[in-house]
Amino acid sequence: MNERLYDVAIIGAGVSGCAVAREVSRLRLDACVVEAEGDVCCGTTKANSAIVHAGFDAAEGTLMARLNVEGNALFGELSRELDFAFDQIGSLVVCTSEEGRPALEELRDRGVRNGVPGLRIVERDELERMEPNISDAAICALFAPTAGICDPFGLNVALAENAAENGVEFIFDAPVTGVSKSEGVWELCTAQGPIRARVVVNAGGVHADELHNMVSEQKMEIVARRGEYELLDTTAGTHVRHTVFMLPNEMGKGVLVTPTIHGNLLVGPTADDIDDKDDTRTTAAGLRAVVQKSALTVKNIPFRETVTSFSGLRAHQSAHEFIIEEVADAPGFVDCAGIESPGLTASPAIGRMVAGIVRRILSPEERRDFQPQRKGFANLNHIPADEWNELIKEDPAYGTIVCRCCRVSEAQIRDACRRVPGARSLDGVKSRTGACMGRCQAGFCTPRILEILCEEIPDMDMEHASKCGPGSEYVVGKIKGSLEGGGQRA
Ligand SMILES: Cc1cc2nc3c(=O)[nH]c(=O)nc-3n(C[C@H](O)[C@H](O)[C@H](O)COP(=O)(O)OP(=O)(O)OC[C@H]3O[C@@H](n4cnc5c(N)ncnc54)[C@H](O)[C@@H]3O)c2cc1C
Numbered sequence: 001m002n003e004r005l006y007d008v009a010i011i012g013a014g015v016s017g018c019a020v021a022r023e024v025s026r027l028r029l030d031a032c033v034v035e036a037e038g039d040v041c042c043g044t045t046k047a048n049s050a051i052v053h054a055g056f057d058a059a060e061g062t063l064m065a066r067l068n069v070e071g072n073a074l075f076g077e078l079s080r081e082l083d084f085a086f087d088q089i090g091s092l093v094v095c096t097s098e099e100g101r102p103a104l105e106e107l108r109d110r111g112v113r114n115g116v117p118g119l120r121i122v123e124r125d126e127l128e129r130m131e132p133n134i135s136d137a138a139i140c141a142l143f144a145p146t147a148g149i150c151d152p153f154g155l156n157v158a159l160a161e162n163a164a165e166n167g168v169e170f171i172f173d174a175p176v177t178g179v180s181k182s183e184g185v186w187e188l189c190t191a192q193g194p195i196r197a198r199v200v201v202n203a204g205g206v207h208a209d210e211l212h213n214m215v216s217e218q219k220m221e222i223v224a225r226r227g228e229y230e231l232l233d234t235t236a237g238t239h240v241r242h243t244v245f246m247l248p249n250e251m252g253k254g255v256l257v258t259p260t261i262h263g264n265l266l267v268g269p270t271a272d273d274i275d276d277k278d279d280t281r282t283t284a285a286g287l288r289a290v291v292q293k294s295a296l297t298v299k300n301i302p303f304r305e306t307v308t309s310f311s312g313l314r315a316h317q318s319a320h321e322f323i324i325e326e327v328a329d330a331p332g333f334v335d336c337a338g339i340e341s342p343g344l345t346a347s348p349a350i351g352r353m354v355a356g357i358v359r360r361i362l363s364p365e366e367r368r369d370f371q372p373q374r375k376g377f378a379n380l381n382h383i384p385a386d387e388w389n390e391l392i393k394e395d396p397a398y399g400t401i402v403c404r405c406c407r408v409s410e411a412q413i414r415d416a417c418r419r420v421p422g423a424r425s426l427d428g429v430k431s432r433t434g435a436c437m438g439r440c441q442a443g444f445c446t447p448r449i450l451e452i453l454c455e456e457i458p459d460m461d462m463e464h465a466s467k468c469g470p471g472s473e474y475v476v477g478k479i480k481g482s483l484e485g486g487g488q489r490a
Contacts, residue, residue, distance in 0.1 A: 002171075002193055006032050008358055009188060009197035011176050011211060013040040013421075015152065016339050017203035018159035019351030025166035027355070027364040033160070033168060034188060034195055036175035038469040039428045040421060041156035043205040045344065046431065047280065047312030048227075049256060049266065050152045051243050053342040054091060054144035056111025056119060057253060063322045065114045067346035067353065072116075072146055074348035082162055083376030084154035085261045091147035091243040092122070092130070094297040096137040100247050107248070108142050118145040133239055135297050147243055151261045152344055153431035154376065159351075160421055162374040166367070170421045171195065173469075176204075179214040179333075186332060199361055201334045201354055206277045206315045208337035215330040220323070220337060224277040225314040227269025228286035233439050234263040236305040244297050253341070255293035257301065262406070262437055267294045267301060269312070282309045307439050314340040322346070324353055332361060377415060377433055380407045402452070403445040405438020413449060417456035424457060426450065427468040450474060 008024055010017045013035035024031045035042070052075050058065035079086035095104040104121065111119045122143045127134055130143075164170060171192055178189035179200065188195040202211045209222035232239075237259050246254035260266050270286045287309055294301055317323065317338030327333045334357050336350060343350070358364075378391060378398065391398040397411035416423040416432040423429045426436065429449055436442035436449070450465040466472045 002195055004030070004196070005185065006030050006195070006197040007362055007364070008032075008199045008201060009034055009186070009195055010201040010203055011188070012043070012203035012205055012208075013037075013160060013170065013172075014043045014045040014203065014205050015041070015156045015159065015344055015347040016205075016336050016350055017201070018156055018163060019347040020201055020203060020336060020354040021163035021168045022159045022166070023351040023355035024358055025163045025168050026367055026370045027359065028367050029358070029362065029364045031168045032171055032195065032197070033163070034171050034174050034176060034190060036173075038172045038424050039431075040160040040170070041153050041431050042427075042468065044312050044315065045152050045156045047310050048152060048341070048344060049229075049258065049269065050150055050260060050344065051091070051256070051258065052086065052088075052148040052150050053345045054111065054119070054147040055114050055116045055342070055345075056107050056142070056144060057248055058114065058342065060110055060113050063324065064320070064342070064346070067322060067349040068342045069115045070349035071342070071346035075148065075150065075345070078348050079150070081372050082155070082158035082374045084158045085151040086148055087150075087261060088146065088148040089242055089259065090143060090145045091245060092127070092141040092143055093245045093247060094127075094134065094138045094141045095247060096135065096139065096296060098139065101140065103247055104140065104142050111142075111144070116144060116146065119143070131240055131242060131244065131298075133298050133300060134244070135295070135299050138297065149243065149258060149261050150344070155344070155347070157432050158374055158376065159347075161419055162372070164420045165371055165374065172421070176211060179211065181215070181330075181332075184332075199332045199334065199358055201336055201358070203336040203339070205339070206313050208315060208335065208339075212327065212335055212337060215333050216327050217329055218327075220335075221318065222338065223273050223316045223318075224279070225316040225340070226272050226274050226279070226286075226311050227314060228282045228290060228311040229266060229268030229309060230287060230290050230303065230306050231260075231308050231310065232265035232267065232302065233305040233307050236265040236302045237263040239265050239301060240298055246293065246297055255290055257294050257298040262434060264307070264437075265301070265305075267291075271314075273316070274313075277313065280311045280313060282311050286311070308441055316340050322350070324350065324357075326357055326361065334358065377412050379434075380409060380412075402448050403433075403435035403438065405440050405444075406434045406436070408433045408435035408445075410452065413452050414456055417453065423453070424460075425453070425466050425468050425472075429453070446474065
């Protein structure tokens with residue numbers, strides 16, 4: 001039984017919850033993050049387009065538009081403070097017919113009204129120079145120089161590590177199944193026992209409505225809107241130089257084609273409302289649609305270079321708006337819900353806004369000893385040879401490559417396990433170091449990473465080392481042991 005009374009309990013360790021945690025850690029408050037899964041970045045934040053949107057898409061005057069533009073402006077400084085990858089490559093919304101031009105101009109004008117800097121329409125000649133593989137049908141495009149690409153896992157992990165360094169506690173494997181209040185204190189019912197707090201922040205992603213509905217009579221509904229992707233090898237990573245969008249429609253921004261921060265080419269997503277909020281399957285029909293629609297804006301995409309496909313779930317709310325407020329009939333319970341795209345972009349601003357609400361409720365003092373900096377993981381693809389040699393002198397394990405596709409060493413994997421909160425699974429190592437993201441999709445490096453997990457994590461053994469927690473274990477038994485026990489193969 002956790003006897004502590006926290007000032008703030010944040011439900012959800014995605015990018016929203018961790019951005020809130022980092023901002024709350026600037027204040028003299030006892031705070032924790034309560035997460036259903038065994039690590040950070042296990043929800044929507046691990047499966048999206050990773051675009052730092054400029055901010056022309058969201059409807060004028062909405063919270064979504066404001067936090068998009070604010071978040072975009074904060075990204076550069078945040079990436080330097082927390083040492084995660086971000087590259088402002090710019091985006092293009094492609095128009096393929098004169099009939100579409102008024103909609104493109106409307107998008108530009110909306111962007112200007114939203115406060116997006118530098119927007120301009122580029123005509124075919126310039127567009128072709130910017131993007132040699134642009135579709136032959138493209139006549140012009142809206143160029144947004146402030147758009148970028150980022151490492152969503154890196155951002156999520158960095159926010160969590162920095163929050164932890166500044167005193168926030170992370171409680172994993174703790175799905176919140178009930179919320180009640182007595183004598184001004186909230187109690188969360190979890191698999192790790194009850195957790196008590198004066199303020200609760202609901203950053204539960206696609207499940208935020210279920211948490212909200214536990215405390216309020218004003219019911220909320222979040223629909224999971226699935227988006228499927230094809231991820232191509234780094235050999236295809238320069239097929240486009242900017243993020244290339246279609247003209248948006250009522251289901252969203254359409255299928256995009258973009259380089260990723262890890263050097264791959266990403267194509268997708270689809271947009272389909274589904275009933276099961278945890279169903280991240282890909283479908284043949286969805287992936288076919290990705291291939292067909294992407295050809296409208298970019299030609300000759302080398303889909304033969306596909307290394308994997310995946311899907312993510314948008315937390316779609318019918319008004320298509322972020323809901324960030326103290327719940328009217330549940331004082332001290334703060335929703336951070338409906339955080340669909342551009343939630344990743346907006347996350348730095350979402351963190352600030354929610355911390356502002358917490359500040360108003362609890363009137364805490366600022367912490368003078370807040371540490372804003374966090375050091376990221378070494379990236380052996382981007383450092384000069386002499387710097388790599390220095391690392392090897394300090395720790396020879398930097399010279400032992402475990403993931404050959406993405407050039408990740410044993411030292412980085414051990415570093416991932418030793419940090420707080422640290423990696424506890426193969427996906428945890430992947431999201432922190434980039435291991436397993438390459439062409440072989442973890443085919444070669446999995447056994448060695450599992451061994452390192454077992455060496456680094458107390459009480460971890462091969463039977464429990466997993467891809468992403470219970471139910472995804474790799475080892476089903478010892479072949480030798482089962483042979484001894486009667487010749488049955490495990
Ligand atoms: C297809 C797609 C494309 C996107 N593209 C972009 C983009 O390019 N740019 C952009 O800015 N945004 C994009 N987004 C949106 C962005 O990914 C999300 O807004 C953002 O990741 C949401 O983060 P979150 O922390 O709110 O939710 P999540 O990352 O889902 O985190 C919620 C967490 O809460 C936990 N949780 C849920 N219920 C409970 C419970 N009962 N108890 C304890 N824990 C619980 C979950 O396990 C999860 O870890 C995209 C989204 C999708 C799906």
